[in-house]
Amino acid sequence: MGQPSITVRIPPPLRKLTGGQEEVSGTGGTVSALIADLESRHAGLRDRLLDEQGRLRKFVNVYVNDEDVRFLKDLETELREGMTVTVVPAIAGGSAT
Numbered sequence: 001m002g003q004p005s006i007t008v009r010i011p012p013p014l015r016k017l018t019g020g021q022e023e024v025s026g027t028g029g030t031v032s033a034l035i036a037d038l039e040s041r042h043a044g045l046r047d048r049l050l051d052e053q054g055r056l057r058k059f060v061n062v063y064v065n066d067e068d069v070r071f072l073k074d075l076e077t078e079l080r081e082g083m084t085v086t087v088v089p090a091i092a093g094g095s096a097t
Contacts, residue, residue, distance in 0.1 A: 008084075014087065031062060
């Protein structure tokens, strides 16, 4: 059986890496495999999502069907055909004083 096809929603700051596309499709049985697949077609995406240790960057949130992967199995969260993964840059708040 082949890898599941997943819809990935890309936030505006990362769309320059996807040729301006708001949604791309990728394959992978886990979030980690999906990121590797996306990197093969959209170079630079992995570095924007993962840190040097291969973990999700602090200011990037990834949701699988509206659930934060950090509350699931993180990068090993399993993906199935037809799921939607949404990448959301965290918004920093607070005072600059």
